[in-house]
Amino acid sequence: MATGSRTVRPRSSVWLSERKAPKRKGDQQPVGLDHVKIVAATMRLLDAEGLSGFSMRRLAAELGVTAMSVYWYVETKDHLLELALDAAMGEIALPMEAVGPVEGQEHSPAEPRDWREQLRRLAAEYRQVMVRHSWVPALLGEYLNIGPNAVVFSNAALAVMRNSGLPDDKITSALSLVYQFVYGF
Structure with missing residues (x-):
């Protein structure tokens, strides 16, 4: 994409590139x-x-x-920032029903079963990560955020929303609304 006289290349992603370790003679x-x-x-x-x-x-x-x-x-500072962003996403506690049983863990009686409460908790957890790591919101706007922890979070949020009764074609929009509210809050 060209802007003015300079060409802006799309940013690469650590999740989409093949890592090539430097091969320099004598380096350990x-x-x-x-x-x-x-x-x-x-x-x-x-x-x-x-x-x-x-x-x-x-x-x-x-x-x-x-x-x-x-x-x-x-490979790059950008790739490292993507890895840090995904590590931050891994700090979000997910509802057990949304991610399925985890080996060695039993369902907690305190775990909410209602989709509304699960969605509230997901939103609160998402916000806590952004507050705890003030650099996360800026990176969310810059990077694809498709690392393994982000995908687990997205899948958990989708699972919660599927229990809402919304038609499948409305779920993504509803989640986007929640994410944008939390991000803007």
């Missing part, structure tokens, strides 16, 4: 790093400093490695 993969540690440190930095204060150099310093070491695990 950094010891002690993994996706979990990198994403956790990213979220801590984003929580503390926001999007404007986040950089790959700052992240590397937090992890005690060079900035290039982080690129063994993620």
